[in-house]
Amino acid sequence: MSLPLAPADVSLLEQGRTLIDVRAPVEFAHGALPGAINLPLMDDEERQRVGIAYKQSGQDSAIELGNSLVSGEVKAARVEAWRRQLEATPDAIIYCFRGGLRSQIAQQWLLEAGIERPRIEGGWKAMRHALCERIDGAASRPLLVVGGLTGCAKTALVNGLDNGLDLEGCARHKGSAFGRHPLPAPSQIDFEHAMGLRLLSLPGPVVLEDESRHIGSANIPLRFWQGMEPAPRIRVEMPLDWRLRQIHKDYIDDLWSIYQHQFGDWLGWALMRKQLSSALGRLKKRLGSARLARLSRLQELAFREHERGNRQAHEAWLAPLLTEYYDPMYRHQLEKHSERRFLHVGDWESCLAAARQWSDDQQEPGRF
Numbered sequence: 001m002s003l004p005l006a007p008a009d010v011s012l013l014e015q016g017r018t019l020i021d022v023r024a025p026v027e028f029a030h031g032a033l034p035g036a037i038n039l040p041l042m043d044d045e046e047r048q049r050v051g052i053a054y055k056q057s058g059q060d061s062a063i064e065l066g067n068s069l070v071s072g073e074v075k076a077a078r079v080e081a082w083r084r085q086l087e088a089t090p091d092a093i094i095y096c097f098r099g100g101l102r103s104q105i106a107q108q109w110l111l112e113a114g115i116e117r118p119r120i121e122g123g124w125k126a127m128r129h130a131l132c133e134r135i136d137g138a139a140s141r142p143l144l145v146v147g148g149l150t151g152c153a154k155t156a157l158v159n160g161l162d163n164g165l166d167l168e169g170c171a172r173h174k175g176s177a178f179g180r181h182p183l184p185a186p187s188q189i190d191f192e193h194a195m196g197l198r199l200l201s202l203p204g205p206v207v208l209e210d211e212s213r214h215i216g217s218a219n220i221p222l223r224f225w226q227g228m229e230p231a232p233r234i235r236v237e238m239p240l241d242w243r244l245r246q247i248h249k250d251y252i253d254d255l256w257s258i259y260q261h262q263f264g265d266w267l268g269w270a271l272m273r274k275q276l277s278s279a280l281g282r283l284k285k286r287l288g289s290a291r292l293a294r295l296s297r298l299q300e301l302a303f304r305e306h307e308r309g310n311r312q313a314h315e316a317w318l319a320p321l322l323t324e325y326y327d328p329m330y331r332h333q334l335e336k337h338s339e340r341r342f343l344h345v346g347d348w349e350s351c352l353a354a355a356r357q358w359s360d361d362q363q364e365p366g367r368f
Contacts, residue, residue: 003107004118006093008126010134014200018089020082022096022106023124031189033095033127034197039081041102042070063101079109086115099123128189131196132221139227142205142362144343144355148236150176150326151243151250154209157236157352163359165208170194173216176326178251178279180216182258182271191218205362207355232358234344236351244319251276252306252314273303280317287325295320 006012012019019036021028024047028038042050046069054062070078086092094117096102103119110117120127146154155174158164168174171191172181186194199206210233213225220228238246255275259268280299284292298317305313344354 005121006118008122018092095120136223139224143231144207145233147210151247152236171215171218
Protein backbone atom coordinates (compact mmCIF):
# COMPACT_ATOMS: atom_id res chain seq x y z
CA MET A 1 0.00 0.00 0.00
CA SER A 2 1.44 3.38 -1.04
CA LEU A 3 1.49 6.12 1.55
CA PRO A 4 -0.34 9.36 0.62
CA LEU A 5 1.59 12.42 -0.56
CA ALA A 6 0.78 16.12 -0.46
CA PRO A 7 2.49 18.36 -3.07
CA ALA A 8 5.04 20.88 -1.80
CA ASP A 9 2.67 23.79 -2.36
CA VAL A 10 3.05 27.05 -0.45
CA SER A 11 -0.76 27.25 -0.29
CA LEU A 12 -0.43 24.88 2.68
CA LEU A 13 1.25 27.74 4.53
CA GLU A 14 -1.28 30.31 3.34
CA GLN A 15 -4.06 28.09 4.65
CA GLY A 16 -2.35 27.85 8.04
CA ARG A 17 -2.30 24.07 7.89
CA THR A 18 -0.63 22.41 10.88
CA LEU A 19 2.66 20.78 9.89
CA ILE A 20 4.34 18.06 11.95
CA ASP A 21 8.11 18.21 11.57
CA VAL A 22 9.58 14.78 12.39
CA ARG A 23 13.20 15.90 12.01
CA ALA A 24 15.50 16.01 15.03
CA PRO A 25 15.31 19.05 17.35
CA VAL A 26 18.70 20.37 16.18
CA GLU A 27 17.43 20.46 12.59
CA PHE A 28 14.20 22.15 13.66
CA ALA A 29 16.12 24.83 15.57
CA HIS A 30 18.24 25.52 12.49
CA GLY A 31 15.12 26.36 10.49
CA ALA A 32 11.56 25.05 10.22
CA LEU A 33 8.54 25.73 8.04
CA PRO A 34 6.31 28.54 9.39
CA GLY A 35 3.96 27.30 12.09
CA ALA A 36 5.43 23.79 12.22
CA ILE A 37 5.44 21.67 15.39
CA ASN A 38 8.49 19.54 16.15
CA LEU A 39 7.55 15.97 17.10
CA PRO A 40 10.71 14.11 16.09
CA LEU A 41 11.10 10.54 14.99
CA MET A 42 14.60 10.55 16.56
CA ASP A 43 16.22 12.82 19.10
CA ASP A 44 19.55 14.52 18.35
CA GLU A 45 21.73 11.74 19.77
CA GLU A 46 19.81 8.99 17.98
CA ARG A 47 19.99 10.89 14.71
CA GLN A 48 23.74 11.36 15.09
CA ARG A 49 24.33 7.67 15.73
CA VAL A 50 22.16 6.64 12.77
CA GLY A 51 23.98 9.15 10.56
CA ILE A 52 27.34 7.69 11.49
CA ALA A 53 26.05 4.18 10.76
CA TYR A 54 24.81 5.35 7.36
CA LYS A 55 28.20 6.82 6.41
CA GLN A 56 30.17 3.84 7.67
CA SER A 57 27.95 0.91 6.69
CA GLY A 58 25.17 2.13 4.39
CA GLN A 59 21.41 2.58 4.53
CA ASP A 60 20.41 -0.91 5.62
CA SER A 61 22.70 -0.75 8.65
CA ALA A 62 21.39 2.75 9.52
CA ILE A 63 17.76 1.59 9.30
CA GLU A 64 18.51 -1.43 11.47
CA LEU A 65 20.15 0.77 14.13
CA GLY A 66 17.30 3.28 13.97
CA ASN A 67 14.73 0.54 14.49
CA SER A 68 16.62 -0.71 17.54
CA LEU A 69 17.01 2.78 19.03
CA VAL A 70 13.38 3.79 18.48
CA SER A 71 11.47 0.72 19.59
CA GLY A 72 9.32 -0.49 22.43
CA GLU A 73 8.29 2.25 24.86
CA VAL A 74 10.28 4.90 22.98
CA LYS A 75 8.43 4.15 19.74
CA ALA A 76 5.08 4.00 21.54
CA ALA A 77 5.69 7.42 23.15
CA ARG A 78 6.49 9.04 19.83
CA VAL A 79 3.50 7.55 18.05
CA GLU A 80 1.34 8.70 20.95
CA ALA A 81 2.69 12.26 20.62
CA TRP A 82 1.76 12.27 16.92
CA ARG A 83 -1.65 10.77 17.68
CA ARG A 84 -2.44 13.45 20.30
CA GLN A 85 -1.43 16.20 17.90
CA LEU A 86 -3.59 14.73 15.14
CA GLU A 87 -6.54 14.56 17.51
CA ALA A 88 -6.15 18.30 18.05
CA THR A 89 -5.42 19.09 14.38
CA PRO A 90 -6.81 16.27 12.20
CA ASP A 91 -5.74 17.94 8.94
CA ALA A 92 -2.05 18.13 9.90
CA ILE A 93 0.57 17.06 7.36
CA ILE A 94 3.89 15.35 8.11
CA TYR A 95 7.28 16.30 6.74
CA CYS A 96 10.98 15.50 7.16
CA PHE A 97 14.00 16.89 5.33
CA ARG A 98 13.32 15.52 1.84
CA GLY A 99 10.00 13.77 2.37
CA GLY A 100 11.81 10.47 2.49
CA LEU A 101 12.44 7.72 4.98
CA ARG A 102 11.70 9.47 8.29
CA SER A 103 8.32 10.86 7.28
CA GLN A 104 7.46 7.55 5.61
CA ILE A 105 8.25 5.69 8.83
CA ALA A 106 6.07 8.13 10.79
CA GLN A 107 3.25 7.60 8.30
CA GLN A 108 3.59 3.81 8.49
CA TRP A 109 3.59 3.75 12.29
CA LEU A 110 0.54 6.00 12.37
CA LEU A 111 -1.20 3.81 9.82
CA GLU A 112 -0.56 0.82 12.07
CA ALA A 113 -2.27 2.83 14.82
CA GLY A 114 -5.26 3.41 12.54
CA ILE A 115 -4.43 6.96 11.38
CA GLU A 116 -3.65 7.89 7.78
CA ARG A 117 -2.03 11.26 7.06
CA PRO A 118 -0.05 12.49 4.03
CA ARG A 119 3.56 13.61 4.00
CA ILE A 120 4.87 16.56 1.99
CA GLU A 121 6.44 15.39 -1.25
CA GLY A 122 10.03 16.60 -1.25
CA GLY A 123 9.70 17.58 2.42
CA TRP A 124 11.25 20.63 4.03
CA LYS A 125 13.71 21.14 1.21
CA ALA A 126 11.03 21.42 -1.48
CA MET A 127 8.88 23.78 0.59
CA ARG A 128 11.85 25.99 1.42
CA HIS A 129 12.75 26.16 -2.26
CA ALA A 130 9.21 27.30 -3.06
CA LEU A 131 9.32 30.00 -0.34
CA CYS A 132 12.72 31.29 -1.48
CA GLU A 133 11.40 31.47 -5.04
CA ARG A 134 8.63 33.75 -3.80
CA ILE A 135 11.20 36.05 -2.17
CA ASP A 136 13.35 36.18 -5.31
CA GLY A 137 10.26 36.74 -7.45
CA ALA A 138 9.13 39.63 -5.24
CA ALA A 139 12.40 41.44 -5.99
CA SER A 140 11.02 42.31 -9.44
CA ARG A 141 7.71 43.65 -8.11
CA PRO A 142 7.10 47.37 -7.53
CA LEU A 143 8.81 48.18 -4.21
CA LEU A 144 8.56 51.42 -2.23
CA VAL A 145 11.16 52.09 0.47
CA VAL A 146 10.37 54.26 3.50
CA GLY A 147 13.32 56.20 4.93
CA GLY A 148 13.81 58.81 7.63
CA LEU A 149 15.73 59.64 10.77
CA THR A 150 15.62 57.30 13.77
CA GLY A 151 12.41 57.77 15.75
CA CYS A 152 10.20 58.66 12.77
CA ALA A 153 8.05 55.54 13.32
CA LYS A 154 8.84 54.08 9.91
CA THR A 155 8.01 50.55 11.06
CA ALA A 156 4.62 51.71 12.34
CA LEU A 157 3.97 53.32 8.97
CA VAL A 158 4.83 50.10 7.10
CA ASN A 159 2.62 48.09 9.45
CA GLY A 160 -0.21 50.55 8.88
CA LEU A 161 -0.41 49.48 5.23
CA ASP A 162 -2.15 46.40 3.86
CA ASN A 163 0.87 45.77 1.62
CA GLY A 164 3.61 46.49 4.18
CA LEU A 165 6.49 44.06 4.70
CA ASP A 166 7.98 44.47 8.20
CA LEU A 167 11.52 43.14 7.79
CA GLU A 168 12.41 44.08 11.36
CA GLY A 169 9.45 42.08 12.60
CA CYS A 170 10.60 39.07 10.56
CA ALA A 171 14.09 39.43 12.07
CA ARG A 172 12.76 40.12 15.59
CA HIS A 173 15.12 43.09 15.73
CA LYS A 174 14.64 46.85 15.36
CA GLY A 175 17.65 47.19 13.11
CA SER A 176 19.83 49.28 15.44
CA ALA A 177 22.28 48.77 18.29
CA PHE A 178 19.33 49.09 20.69
CA GLY A 179 17.00 46.93 18.63
CA ARG A 180 17.75 43.51 20.09
CA HIS A 181 14.57 41.67 21.10
CA PRO A 182 14.42 40.01 24.54
CA LEU A 183 13.40 36.73 22.89
CA PRO A 184 15.95 34.77 20.82
CA ALA A 185 16.43 35.93 17.25
CA PRO A 186 15.22 33.59 14.51
CA SER A 187 17.74 31.63 12.49
CA GLN A 188 18.56 32.97 9.03
CA ILE A 189 16.33 30.27 7.56
CA ASP A 190 13.40 31.16 9.82
CA PHE A 191 13.87 34.86 8.96
CA GLU A 192 13.66 34.03 5.26
CA HIS A 193 10.63 31.80 5.83
CA ALA A 194 8.86 34.61 7.73
CA MET A 195 9.59 36.95 4.81
CA GLY A 196 8.33 34.41 2.31
CA LEU A 197 5.17 33.73 4.29
CA ARG A 198 4.32 37.44 4.44
CA LEU A 199 5.00 37.85 0.72
CA LEU A 200 2.54 35.04 -0.03
CA SER A 201 -0.24 37.37 1.11
CA LEU A 202 1.15 40.33 -0.90
CA PRO A 203 0.73 39.51 -4.58
CA GLY A 204 1.26 43.10 -5.78
CA PRO A 205 3.37 46.13 -4.83
CA VAL A 206 5.22 46.06 -1.51
CA VAL A 207 6.14 48.86 0.92
CA LEU A 208 9.03 48.30 3.31
CA GLU A 209 11.44 50.20 5.50
CA ASP A 210 14.88 51.32 4.38
CA GLU A 211 17.30 48.81 5.90
CA SER A 212 20.91 47.81 5.62
CA ARG A 213 21.24 44.27 4.33
CA HIS A 214 21.95 43.11 7.90
CA ILE A 215 19.13 43.29 10.47
CA GLY A 216 20.46 41.98 13.76
CA SER A 217 21.77 38.50 12.99
CA ALA A 218 19.69 38.15 9.80
CA ASN A 219 20.63 39.05 6.23
CA ILE A 220 18.11 40.13 3.61
CA PRO A 221 18.36 37.65 0.70
CA LEU A 222 20.68 39.10 -1.92
CA ARG A 223 18.32 39.24 -4.89
CA PHE A 224 15.61 40.93 -2.84
CA TRP A 225 18.16 43.38 -1.43
CA GLN A 226 19.29 44.19 -4.96
CA GLY A 227 15.66 44.87 -5.82
CA MET A 228 15.35 47.30 -2.90
CA GLU A 229 18.39 49.39 -3.83
CA PRO A 230 17.00 51.13 -6.96
CA ALA A 231 13.41 51.27 -5.65
CA PRO A 232 11.63 54.64 -5.29
CA ARG A 233 11.65 56.15 -1.81
CA ILE A 234 9.71 58.40 0.49
CA ARG A 235 11.23 60.10 3.55
CA VAL A 236 9.53 60.80 6.87
CA GLU A 237 10.60 64.00 8.62
CA MET A 238 9.45 64.70 12.17
CA PRO A 239 10.67 67.19 14.83
CA LEU A 240 13.12 66.08 17.50
CA ASP A 241 10.65 66.10 20.40
CA TRP A 242 8.25 63.83 18.46
CA ARG A 243 11.05 61.44 17.57
CA LEU A 244 12.31 61.45 21.14
CA ARG A 245 8.91 60.33 22.40
CA GLN A 246 8.92 57.58 19.77
CA ILE A 247 12.30 56.09 20.69
CA HIS A 248 11.40 56.40 24.37
CA LYS A 249 8.41 54.21 23.60
CA ASP A 250 10.51 51.77 21.54
CA TYR A 251 13.66 51.57 23.64
CA ILE A 252 12.16 51.95 27.13
CA ASP A 253 8.40 51.44 27.46
CA ASP A 254 7.85 48.66 24.94
CA LEU A 255 11.10 46.92 25.86
CA TRP A 256 10.21 46.98 29.55
CA SER A 257 6.76 45.54 28.84
CA ILE A 258 8.32 42.57 27.04
CA TYR A 259 10.97 41.95 29.69
CA GLN A 260 8.48 42.28 32.53
CA HIS A 261 6.06 39.87 30.84
CA GLN A 262 8.75 37.30 30.05
CA PHE A 263 10.88 37.44 33.19
CA GLY A 264 8.98 39.28 35.91
CA ASP A 265 9.87 42.53 37.68
CA TRP A 266 13.25 41.81 39.26
CA LEU A 267 14.94 39.70 36.57
CA GLY A 268 13.24 41.59 33.74
CA TRP A 269 14.56 44.90 35.07
CA ALA A 270 18.10 43.51 35.48
CA LEU A 271 18.11 42.05 31.96
CA MET A 272 16.72 45.24 30.40
CA ARG A 273 19.37 47.37 32.10
CA LYS A 274 22.07 45.00 30.91
CA GLN A 275 20.79 45.09 27.33
CA LEU A 276 20.61 48.89 27.17
CA SER A 277 24.00 49.46 28.81
CA SER A 278 25.62 46.83 26.56
CA ALA A 279 24.05 48.40 23.48
CA LEU A 280 25.47 51.79 24.41
CA GLY A 281 28.88 50.25 25.05
CA ARG A 282 28.93 48.78 21.53
CA LEU A 283 28.90 52.32 20.12
CA LYS A 284 32.28 53.22 21.63
CA LYS A 285 34.10 53.22 18.31
CA ARG A 286 31.69 55.75 16.79
CA LEU A 287 30.96 57.83 19.88
CA GLY A 288 34.49 57.99 21.24
CA SER A 289 35.50 57.37 24.84
CA ALA A 290 34.53 60.81 26.20
CA ARG A 291 31.02 60.88 24.73
CA LEU A 292 30.42 57.27 25.65
CA ALA A 293 31.42 57.97 29.27
CA ARG A 294 29.05 60.97 29.38
CA LEU A 295 26.12 59.05 27.91
CA SER A 296 26.79 56.07 30.17
CA ARG A 297 26.64 58.32 33.25
CA LEU A 298 23.37 59.85 32.02
CA GLN A 299 21.97 56.40 31.32
CA GLU A 300 22.88 55.15 34.81
CA LEU A 301 21.23 58.20 36.39
CA ALA A 302 18.15 57.57 34.25
CA PHE A 303 17.93 53.98 35.51
CA ARG A 304 17.98 55.24 39.10
CA GLU A 305 15.28 57.80 38.35
CA HIS A 306 13.24 55.16 36.53
CA GLU A 307 13.31 53.03 39.69
CA ARG A 308 11.83 56.01 41.54
CA GLY A 309 9.01 56.24 38.98
CA ASN A 310 10.46 58.88 36.66
CA ARG A 311 10.64 57.17 33.26
CA GLN A 312 11.14 60.47 31.44
CA ALA A 313 14.67 60.69 32.86
CA HIS A 314 15.83 58.52 29.96
CA GLU A 315 15.45 61.46 27.62
CA ALA A 316 18.70 62.83 29.10
CA TRP A 317 20.68 60.14 27.24
CA LEU A 318 18.24 59.35 24.42
CA ALA A 319 18.24 62.93 23.07
CA PRO A 320 22.02 63.16 22.57
CA LEU A 321 21.99 59.59 21.25
CA LEU A 322 19.71 60.84 18.47
CA THR A 323 21.46 64.12 17.71
CA GLU A 324 25.08 62.98 18.16
CA TYR A 325 24.96 59.44 16.79
CA TYR A 326 21.91 58.40 14.76
CA ASP A 327 21.17 61.68 12.95
CA PRO A 328 24.72 62.28 11.65
CA MET A 329 24.93 58.65 10.54
CA TYR A 330 21.67 58.89 8.57
CA ARG A 331 22.63 62.21 6.98
CA HIS A 332 25.94 60.67 5.93
CA GLN A 333 24.01 57.90 4.18
CA LEU A 334 21.85 60.51 2.42
CA GLU A 335 24.97 62.28 1.16
CA LYS A 336 26.53 58.96 0.14
CA HIS A 337 23.46 58.19 -1.98
CA SER A 338 22.73 61.74 -3.13
CA GLU A 339 21.63 60.44 -6.53
CA ARG A 340 18.51 58.92 -4.98
CA ARG A 341 15.28 60.78 -5.57
CA PHE A 342 12.37 60.81 -3.13
CA LEU A 343 8.82 60.61 -4.42
CA HIS A 344 7.66 62.42 -1.30
CA VAL A 345 9.23 64.04 1.77
CA GLY A 346 6.97 65.07 4.62
CA ASP A 347 5.54 64.31 8.02
CA TRP A 348 4.35 60.85 9.12
CA GLU A 349 0.72 61.29 8.06
CA SER A 350 1.57 62.68 4.65
CA CYS A 351 4.06 59.86 4.04
CA LEU A 352 1.44 57.29 4.99
CA ALA A 353 -0.95 58.90 2.49
CA ALA A 354 1.79 59.00 -0.16
CA ALA A 355 2.55 55.30 0.34
CA ARG A 356 -1.13 54.44 -0.03
CA GLN A 357 -1.41 56.53 -3.18
CA TRP A 358 1.68 54.92 -4.68
CA SER A 359 0.27 51.47 -3.88
CA ASP A 360 -3.05 52.35 -5.54
CA ASP A 361 -1.25 53.68 -8.60
CA GLN A 362 0.71 50.45 -9.01
CA GLN A 363 -2.52 48.44 -8.98
CA GLU A 364 -3.94 50.27 -12.01
CA PRO A 365 -4.48 48.10 -15.12
CA GLY A 366 -1.28 47.72 -17.07
CA ARG A 367 0.93 48.82 -14.19
CA PHE A 368 1.51 45.39 -12.67
